[in-house]
Amino acid sequence: MTTFLLNREPISLTDTDPDMTVLEYLRQDAGLTGTKEGCASGDCGACTVVVGENTPDGLRYRSLNSCITFVHSLNGKQVLTVEHLVRNGELHPVQDALVRHHGSQCGFCTPGFVMSLFALYHSEAPPQREAVLSALSGNLCRCTGYRPIIDAALEVLQQRHGDAFDLEREAIEAELGQMETSVLPNTPKADPSVGFWQPRTRQELAKTLESAPDARFSAGSTDLALEKTQSSRSLHGLIDLTRVEGLNSVIVDDTGIHIGAAVSYSDLEPALLADYPEAAEWLERLGSRPIRNRGTLGGNLGTASPIGDTPPLLIALGAEVTLASGHGERRIPVAELITGYRRTQLQAGEWIDTVHLPRRRPGSELRAYKISKRFEDDISTVCAVFYLEPDDERVAEIRAAFGGLAATPLWLPDWQASLVGQHWPSLDIEEAARRLADELAPIDDVRASARYRVRVTANLLKRFHLETTRTDQLSRVFNSGVAHHA
Ligand SMILES: Cc1cc2nc3c(=O)[nH]c(=O)nc-3n(C[C@H](O)[C@H](O)[C@H](O)COP(=O)(O)OP(=O)(O)OC[C@H]3O[C@@H](n4cnc5c(N)ncnc54)[C@H](O)[C@@H]3O)c2cc1C
Ligand code: FES
Ligand code: FES
Known part of the structure; x- marks a missing residue:
């Protein structure tokens, strides 16, 4: 049995399909249609809800995409929807600020924005633009424009004071603490391969796997759930790994x-x-x-x-x-x-x-670059990571690995070995970049041509060299994050 709080109401699910999403449950079963479906793939944020969970530091609220979260994963938690934010006829401060700043036009995206801002309101994020942009990075709006929404968020964060949710925090912590959350399985069926299991130990996990060998692992389900929502595949047997002691710490x-x-x-x-x-x-x-x-x-x-x-x-x-x-x-x-x-x-x-x-080695250098069309929430055209351990300015160890270039992540041991022992600051980086480019045979697809990928990867190596050898203005610009693209 799966037990959770839907806003303040205790819910027990006994016979719900293992792969039912939170969004399906809210809209179809609970009749809470304030939470919207846009893309059903985690991209638009219209379906954002907030989930409350007891942690060693107390009750913690976080936003998630209800369209790609399985409802059984709510076991022992509280899910908050936009309907619950209005208290005694009064809007929550984030809703009130959105109204006053004209942060909504057609309104389809608005519940998602409200819930992301609610999670931000209840986080320890500083009242700064960066925190707002990060909190809203999963919410798309096609008609308001983001400025009024960001203005509303900044205002509400700067004037943050307690709300009704702060007052009921202890009561919710106690309710979640007392909740009977069954362990294995949550949806017992005649067919032993059908269910949503939530093992708590590695031993239970191994036992579950033995009895349901065809079940799929589910962790965040941000990839797995797309098999259902985008490819219409049923996922009859799911083993939730997030409660397994050791796997979750x-x-x-x-x-x-x-x-x-x-x-x-x-x-x-x-x-x-x-x-x-x-x-x-x-x-x-x-x-x-x-x-x-x-x-x-x-x-x-x-x-x-x-x-x-x-x-x-x-x-x-x-x-x-x-x-x-x-x-x-x-x-x-x-x-x-x-x-x-x-x-x-x-x-x-x-x-x-x-x-x-490994723990950080003193003097080592690391840079992780992602090249994609959008700054956030986008697929890498190239992801390039460079790691260097110098010894008296010579290369003692260098490792580079790339994503988005081939069918698997790529690394080039021979190219790396050729750099070991070389004086890093005076390295002929043009030559090293040429040799790197010669060894790459990247894919050509809708995101970028192979030629572009080779060029950008070689440029990222040069950027890594520049950033780790020069302390002048250009290097500072790169390091400040002003230049996001190579
Ligand atoms: C909108 C959106 C944006 C995204 N952006 C990025 C991005 O920028 N970069 C990126 O790399 N990815 C991105 N992803 C993909 C996805 O979020 C990541 O791959 C994420 O790390 C998957 O983790 P998960 O716990 O959600 O995996 P799940 O969806 O739970 O599982 C994914 C697969 O791994 C298996 N699995 C899970 N845990 C284990 C385990 N412990 N052992 C063995 N198998 C396991 C599952 O059975 C399943 O086949 C994005 C996805 C979405 C929907
Ligand atoms: S419906 Fe678009 S993120 Fe869930
Ligand atoms: S208000 Fe219309 S999409 Fe945001």
């Missing part, structure tokens, strides 16, 4: 940054950026805020998509991954995990368990 120690495969990007952000702050823009450009609130490294690696943004970073950092099953585990370099177009070396019964990043 980050451990930082002397041996590395160990990130459970089902930790969301939003949750791994602090640990990643503490050691590798240069990855901040790359992370900000991975999907949108609601996508990062749900998407995971395990899901990104699990898709083995050629346009996945995390393999280039992980490979360039020399990350490793633990693959586990009921019979044991093995640890391999991330570079060896992906074996072909959308193929990994995962065996039946295995899951991606933990990603291990």
